[in-house]
Amino acid sequence: MIGKLTGQVDSIAGDHAIIDVGGVGYVVFASGKTLARLGNRGSAASLLIDTHVREDAISLYGFADATERDWFRALLNVQGVGARVALSILSVLAPDELARAVAAQDKAAVARANGVGPKLAQRVVAEMKDKVGGISLGISAPVAGAAPAAADGPMNDAVSALVNLGYRRAEAYGAVTRVMQKQGADAALNDLIVHGLKELAQ
Incomplete structure (x- = not known):
């Protein structure tokens, strides 16, 4: 192999x-x-x-990196998703974007991929929801000559804080993602944690 x-x-x-x-x-x-x-x-x-x-x-x-490969492998476990469809999804959504779409259950974002209809997009976000936290979001093996994407520090810190409070990583990631969608990508760490707790309490 x-x-x-x-x-x-x-x-x-x-x-x-x-x-x-x-x-x-x-x-x-x-x-x-x-x-x-x-x-x-x-x-x-x-x-x-x-x-x-x-x-x-x-x-x-x-x-390009282990994160993209991990998402590819995870997508193959979704019924109706073959290798070509998985690559199609990863062509329109980078791993961090796909993670956010799954956490927010944004099937419209996934449906932008060629060969992915509304029903399959719904299945992808539904079946992948509990796997989001298990796939790291770092760039570990970049293509030669390509600059790695910057890690989303405040978001990762907020997720870690919620996990330390006893929440599952997938739940914490989903909550923080929803807060960022409402408040913007430049939301402060404290706001992400406080409002993330409110999301989890609903």
Whole structure:
């Protein structure tokens, strides 16, 4: 099984890239966001790989970081979501955006992905709700040459504070996400905790 590829970008087309590793070109399917972070032909690239083996094909799916890969794997557990649909969802929603959409039960955001109708979007946010807290939101293995996204400090601190008060991480994450939607991304840590408690009390 292939778990990671490090080489050079040979080409990017549609839903995949060809990564040249020592003269061997690997076809790697990836989300639009990951493909956009790869450089031009000849640029260094390093992708985490999820290898899928079937009787008629071996498919490689590439990810910019472990968080995106974890979301991909989690999405595959939702009935009706295959690898291509999972990548489609990750093409319109970065991992942190998908986490917020699931926590807020925002099926409209998920339905923006190609191949995802309202019913499937509802199933995704419903079945993924309890898994949000188990998937970290950090960037752990960025594509070579790409700058990692900044961690959302106050949000993570607020979630940790609520977890320390005895709430489940998924519940705390959902509450803080709803507060941020109402108050904006620049809400103070104290406000996130206080109003998060109010959300959890409802």
